[in-house]
Amino acid sequence: MHTSLQQRIVHGRQWLLMLAAALLLSACGFHMRGPANLPFKSINLGFSPGSTLGVELKRNIQASGVQVVDDAKSAEAVMQVLSDTRDRQILTLNTNGRVREYALFQRFSFVVKDNKGVIIIPPTNVTLRRVITYDENQELAKQAEEALLYRDMQSDLVQQILRRLSASKPKTDDAASME
Incomplete structure (x- = not known):
């Protein structure tokens, strides 16, 4: 009987800890990322038709x-x-002079203007970097991993572009006429 009381106490403490964790997480302000709040109603993207980044x-x-x-x-x-x-x-080589690690880069630069040619976002550069280990014995697997890392960088790049677009403020006619 003494062990069942201890089990109930332990079980009750576990529930109390889970409840406290749930309350702390709900109070931290975490929320899912929603759609971007862009300051314009229409945009023209200067990507080629087959660009996966553009799509x-x-x-x-x-x-x-x-x-x-x-x-x-x-x-x-x-x-x-x-x-x-x-x-x-190439980042590192082994003692035989063979590649051990690569750094993958994706560099993207853009400018955003309004339909009159006034710059909304000046020329902006975004550089993303990922490190990948390399093993010549696993060539196909490493090629697939590289492709996956580039896709991940592309998704990250899209989110960074959206944040920059959301933070932009198109000039109003009053502000443009004062310049």
């Missing part, structure tokens, strides 16, 4: 309620892609 960014922008248009003159904002490159650099 993913377009999908996220449309999910936030902003229309992506093909004609730059009818858009409130126009994004111009200045560069979009991927690069791989």
